[in-house]
Amino acid sequence: MSKERRKSSARKGMRGQMYFHVLSILILAGICLYLSICLHAWEDLLLFGRLSAAVILAAAAIMICLVDIYMFIRSVFKTMAELEHTLNVLEESAREDGTCYEESDGLMRQKTPTELLQVLLQREAAAQIMTKEAEINALQSQINPHFLYNTLETIRGQALCCGATSIADATKALAEIFRYNISQKGAMISLKEELANIDAYMRIQSIRFNDRFTLHSDVAEDTLYIQIPKLLVQPVIENALKHGLEVKRGKGNIWISAFRTANRLEIAVEDDGVGISPTILKALNEKLAQGQAERLGSSTTSNIGLANINERIKLIYGTDYGVTVLSAEQQGTRVILSLGILS
Template identity: 45%
Template structure:
């Protein structure tokens, strides 16, 4: 009897998790439609971007996607952030298009870009910059997320890189910026779970000049493009 009750609760939970996303999708679509009717293209664009991000973040189609899909997600994310903080920062790309069909864990870039905005550029009033580059380095692929924000001290940088190398990065200590390290840990662990120990994150930073996060990945192409 207890087992049947637990199965019923699990089924109800699964059904609820299906209902809520569809309600939000439909609501966002309705808002976008009304915005277009009211000749408010900016609101329509923001609503569409949010809907795309939401669909992408909860998709169950697989935890490995192409870099092209990740970058498309970032385009929508940056559109929203630049709308929220007009004139505060710009977004730049330097992409080797030949590598766009290579594989990366879903939602690798967005947490790191968000980290850069809130911990690197948070104190800037204007003149901030987030840049993403994609290139091949020997047998690896390197995605680099850079900001021109506050940077970090050498001791903190060395500590983070050491913990990332050991794959043991945990929540930040009381003397570190609130929330820093959590996104790094999450992304680093997922990369290594999917691709193995040689891959993951490497940080470089200078106080007052900014931070670079390098994502080291294998050169693995999507089967659809091979």
């Protein structure tokens, strides 16, 4: 059953429960009125002191009616309390990620609960669209993966038999990357798994460029099992190689580091490549901070990749997180990914 159908069924169930309470109260009230007026139940009790069956029935009906009224009022207040709690959580979350306020006529005003709910729904809709696109891309890439795994393993075996260890190593690394990219573990994986995929990627690049580039890692132990979006860091490494180090003469280095605070994970990828000019760097950071993924000033692959990563982070964690780029020409570039920590 789809999410929309479950929500519709829940709403119908709540309305049905409310209608049942109201109808039962009306029926019991009618019974009490009938027993009291038509059967003169209370006259027998008050004037003659007789406890007749009509009196007992009337008293029982009144008690049941009172209990039903109490249950109805309790359910209404419980629903109101849950709604109030939800709105408080929404407001607190919006205050943390910066969407609680907006500028109007030069002044900052707090958004109403309705406006906050609309922002949340828009964010959820955007996230669902990106998830669907990722699912479509994954389906397009899943062309008999077992056949491809077996083919790569055959090539590796032939290479080992011929003594071509570098070809065997490259084939093994390629199989690991391929398996990681199309695995069905979901959109979130541990940082440790992402680092293993980066290691396989760098083994291939090391063979391709004859050990020209070196990867250095300084990742805190308490960050390894934090869940992050899949394929979030590897494109940054690829950008560093392609746009920072490949165009540089001589050897190059990439440093990847990660540390955590109480509610934030910081991942940094740094290279000693050619860097970015101050003008382009300023424009890039401004648009990344605003989350303008589709309107980045440059159409380079590097900017498009960073924009996609930035947009994914903001959709998952909120606008208070994202990508920041630091760079100096002929010295290198540092890309910082700021993520929340999901429970």
